[in-house]
Amino acid sequence: xxxxxxxxxxxxxxxxxxxxxxxxxxxxxxxxxxxxxxxxxxxxxxxxxxxxxxxxxxxxxxxxxxxxxxxxxxxxxxxxxxxxxxxxxxxxxxxxxxxxxxxxxxxxxxxxxxxxxxxxxxxxxxxxxxxxxxxxxxxxxxxxxxxxxxxxxxxxxxxxxxxxxxxxxxxxxxxxxxxxxxxxxxxxxxxxxxxxxxxxxxxxxxxxxxxxxxxxxxxxxxxxxxxxxxxxxxxxxxxxxxxxxxxxxxxxxxxxxxxxxxxxxxxxxxxxxxxxxxxxxxxxxxxxxxxxxxxxxxxxxxxxxxxxxxxxx
Amino acid sequence: xxxxxxxxxxxxxxxxxxxxxxxxxxxxxxxxxxxxxxxxxxxxxxxxxxxxxxxxxxxxxxxxxxxxxxxxxxxxxxxxxxxxxxxxxxxxxxxxxxxxxxxxxxxxxxxxxxxxxxxxxxxxxxxxxxxxxxxxxxxxxxxxxxxxxxxxxxxxxxxxxxxxxxxxxxxxxxxxxxxxxxxxxxxxxxxxxxxxxxxxxxxxxxxxxxxxxxxxxxxxxxxxxxxxxxxxxxxxxxxxxxxxxxxxxxxxxxxxxxxxxxxxxxxxxxxxxxxxxxxxxxxxxxxxxxxxxxxxxxxxxxxxxxxxxxxxx
Amino acid sequence: xxxxxxxxxxxxxxxxxxxxxxxxxxxxxxxxxxxxxxxxxxxxxxxxxxxxxxxxxxxxxxxxxxxxxxxxxxxxxxxxxxxxxxxxxxxxxxxxxxxxxxxxxxxxxxxxxxxxxxxxxxxxxxxxxxxxxxxxxxxxxxxxxxxxxxxxxxxxxxxxxxxxxxxxxxxxxxxxxxxxxxxxxxxxxxxxxxxxxxxxxxxxxxxxxxxxxxxxxxxxxxxxxxxxxxxxxxxxxxxxxxxxxxxxxxxxxxxxxxxxxxxxxxxxxxxxxxxxxxxxxxxxxxxxxxxxxxxxxxxxxxxxxxxxxxxxx
Numbered sequence: 001x002x003x004x005x006x007x008x009x010x011x012x013x014x015x016x017x018x019x020x021x022x023x024x025x026x027x028x029x030x031x032x033x034x035x036x037x038x039x040x041x042x043x044x045x046x047x048x049x050x051x052x053x054x055x056x057x058x059x060x061x062x063x064x065x066x067x068x069x070x071x072x073x074x075x076x077x078x079x080x081x082x083x084x085x086x087x088x089x090x091x092x093x094x095x096x097x098x099x100x101x102x103x104x105x106x107x108x109x110x111x112x113x114x115x116x117x118x119x120x121x122x123x124x125x126x127x128x129x130x131x132x133x134x135x136x137x138x139x140x141x142x143x144x145x146x147x148x149x150x151x152x153x154x155x156x157x158x159x160x161x162x163x164x165x166x167x168x169x170x171x172x173x174x175x176x177x178x179x180x181x182x183x184x185x186x187x188x189x190x191x192x193x194x195x196x197x198x199x200x201x202x203x204x205x206x207x208x209x210x211x212x213x214x215x216x217x218x219x220x221x222x223x224x225x226x227x228x229x230x231x232x233x234x235x236x237x238x239x240x241x242x243x244x245x246x247x248x249x250x251x252x253x254x255x256x257x258x259x260x261x262x263x264x265x266x267x268x269x270x271x272x273x274x275x276x277x278x279x280x281x282x283x284x285x286x287x288x289x290x291x292x293x294x295x296x297x298x299x300x301x302x303x304x305x306x307x308x309x310x311x312x313x
Numbered sequence: 314x315x316x317x318x319x320x321x322x323x324x325x326x327x328x329x330x331x332x333x334x335x336x337x338x339x340x341x342x343x344x345x346x347x348x349x350x351x352x353x354x355x356x357x358x359x360x361x362x363x364x365x366x367x368x369x370x371x372x373x374x375x376x377x378x379x380x381x382x383x384x385x386x387x388x389x390x391x392x393x394x395x396x397x398x399x400x401x402x403x404x405x406x407x408x409x410x411x412x413x414x415x416x417x418x419x420x421x422x423x424x425x426x427x428x429x430x431x432x433x434x435x436x437x438x439x440x441x442x443x444x445x446x447x448x449x450x451x452x453x454x455x456x457x458x459x460x461x462x463x464x465x466x467x468x469x470x471x472x473x474x475x476x477x478x479x480x481x482x483x484x485x486x487x488x489x490x491x492x493x494x495x496x497x498x499x500x501x502x503x504x505x506x507x508x509x510x511x512x513x514x515x516x517x518x519x520x521x522x523x524x525x526x527x528x529x530x531x532x533x534x535x536x537x538x539x540x541x542x543x544x545x546x547x548x549x550x551x552x553x554x555x556x557x558x559x560x561x562x563x564x565x566x567x568x569x570x571x572x573x574x575x576x577x578x579x580x581x582x583x584x585x586x587x588x589x590x591x592x593x594x595x596x597x598x599x600x601x602x603x604x605x606x607x608x609x610x611x612x613x614x615x616x617x618x619x620x621x622x623x624x625x626x
Numbered sequence: 627x628x629x630x631x632x633x634x635x636x637x638x639x640x641x642x643x644x645x646x647x648x649x650x651x652x653x654x655x656x657x658x659x660x661x662x663x664x665x666x667x668x669x670x671x672x673x674x675x676x677x678x679x680x681x682x683x684x685x686x687x688x689x690x691x692x693x694x695x696x697x698x699x700x701x702x703x704x705x706x707x708x709x710x711x712x713x714x715x716x717x718x719x720x721x722x723x724x725x726x727x728x729x730x731x732x733x734x735x736x737x738x739x740x741x742x743x744x745x746x747x748x749x750x751x752x753x754x755x756x757x758x759x760x761x762x763x764x765x766x767x768x769x770x771x772x773x774x775x776x777x778x779x780x781x782x783x784x785x786x787x788x789x790x791x792x793x794x795x796x797x798x799x800x801x802x803x804x805x806x807x808x809x810x811x812x813x814x815x816x817x818x819x820x821x822x823x824x825x826x827x828x829x830x831x832x833x834x835x836x837x838x839x840x841x842x843x844x845x846x847x848x849x850x851x852x853x854x855x856x857x858x859x860x861x862x863x864x865x866x867x868x869x870x871x872x873x874x875x876x877x878x879x880x881x882x883x884x885x886x887x888x889x890x891x892x893x894x895x896x897x898x899x900x901x902x903x904x905x906x907x908x909x910x911x912x913x914x915x916x917x918x919x920x921x922x923x924x925x926x927x928x929x930x931x932x933x934x935x936x937x938x939x
Binding site for chain 2: 674675676677703705707719722723725726728729730731
């Protein structure tokens, strides 16, 4: 790995702001970190003495734990500010909380918030590096990076691949970050979902096509990314029932046969089995869903490593 | 300690499945680990770089913290998946959660669940080692091991001792694991409690006798294990009121005099003072209740150590 | 630092019990620890293998995290007993919980509780050191120490300074610990607030004066400490509305001009902006509020260090 290349920004706010070179820097480093995760002693002293704070305003065990473990494997000290016993219940402003976290010595602040743009606001006020772990319906950049890493690992390349993203694209920060990432890396992106959850204007992005029929959309696909359906949207006009949704948009073995035989199936988790994905697919030979989880650790280690590396120059 | 002896299974699901030799292996190692706990630096690098995940679906500070500290003293990285901010609120299936935990790199998964058999189900699907920290009304094996360790420490042997277990045996996983453990180690076991909470068929186990009167039951006992009364069962037909329960089944100094003068009194905690046990006994000279807590750490370190040791062969 | 001086007690329960020499010992050591916090590797092996338990019965992210990070930077193992998943929900007595924590190997128990005197009660029953992290309306000694540290850092001395404390003095453990601390160190202390929240008898302490008008009270002050208003007291007779409160007691730039031009403004956090303090002051050049947060880490490291140091003699 060429140590002359550095990330340009002090933060990771979204894929939108990254150059292709920066994305590849992170993915290449993730390869080295993944090798460490396969060892008995899954730990390196790289960031010993640095402090990572998980500032989660939305519940998320997977992502928070993934960051927590990634941080521990780099030998940092990690603390969690999430949960109901947080002083956020005392009505402190979000920015004051973040400034306090910084004053407590945080080098890296991992933020998840239900409002789009919160990480960007914090980024402007903090000297510490901010990592966006999901903001509203905007971006979830480390998810897109781990998805790209997984595709690279399985397919050897991303350029020229036909990649289908299926479900509630409209509200999905996972979809948005993936669209940016996959387009920067040269994939043909297909967005598939009901018209209510996928307005046609999404098709106006270069290299992105919109489909309102699952089997047509995934025809010949190399990769199929299923999105989690937010069940709380049921009956709000976005879709009728989960049964109807499954019939139309749920990925079954039969529907999967429209894709390439060696297509890989991805899901950011947690899955709604029998709603957006059938168990026969989730647990089938094309699924790489659990490998995505493992790769998430490697990618997050790479992100933390490179954000800290910048500070040493 | 003879390093040629290894645990047979990859998991610790219950005492029922352990041989006497395996139980003694764990108890002997716990002696070495207890010595470490007495030092200023209560920590060994034995399992550095391994990952332990506490997957608790029932609240339990004591047991979770005991495992957490045992894991830290072996220098592992520990994360907790318990609590209300867990993504379990998003409706992910239990097995998917456990598979995710494994994909995040867990070497040891500590599971507590209100349904009997959950650890066994996970054990079949995970490569990681599963440690049962209490499943429904089935087993709580590390509690029985720490109890046996405490008895050995105090009495020098278990074989031939008269050991009374008092309270709600019917619903108690602590009682069940202790019955298996103490019988395998050769004790005479007496179960004592109201008929509603202790059906007579329990007496059909070899070496186990059932009593429905406290003072007769503990007569000549070397060890008395009091069980925690689940207060939420009050008024459900199992027992009338806590006052009535205390009068009949609560261990007082006066009732204790029926046991041997040097009998030890145990309780898995947390205690209901004035319900199953009088404070004069809980805090009296026969009580070893707080030593049980300390021994829990040593025993849990031994369990984790031996489960990991198997993997190196 | 003269290593011959040691803290007299095994616990830190309040400033009231400390000698001026003990206070200065802690503040001097905090200077050394603060230097460590400025390094890339903000960590020393000083207390490796020791166990710190945060036993928080009131929600507090800031204070709990400050202790957690201070403990991690001394290389201890830390566990949190706070939060809703604690076995405190099972009705275990407070003392039993603390004794269990000690039996789990806690060397230092950090306690926060809504009842005054709880740390003192625990102190009598535990061999472990107890650090009071706030008890009812009694004391919050580490807050007073970090405040004194901050003043010393900014002003070079405390003796002879005019220090104003503004707000709900009656219910404030922060105010009480600060009054003790600042008087022991020779400051002139002025207490300022509405008569309902600041009875005149406070003025009977030597060297303490009571004011019921903000601008008169802070006249010529070197330091102004704003207290957090407990919003839940609104409409209970203590004060009418938060708007009224701000008009009368809120610190604005205009009112601040009554103090010395280089007066520093402090707040223990979390702030109610627009209630006890205007944003123009909180974020202004006189504010040292975020430095207080950083200094809290250094002071808490010093406290833990000296309590453990005593045990080695």
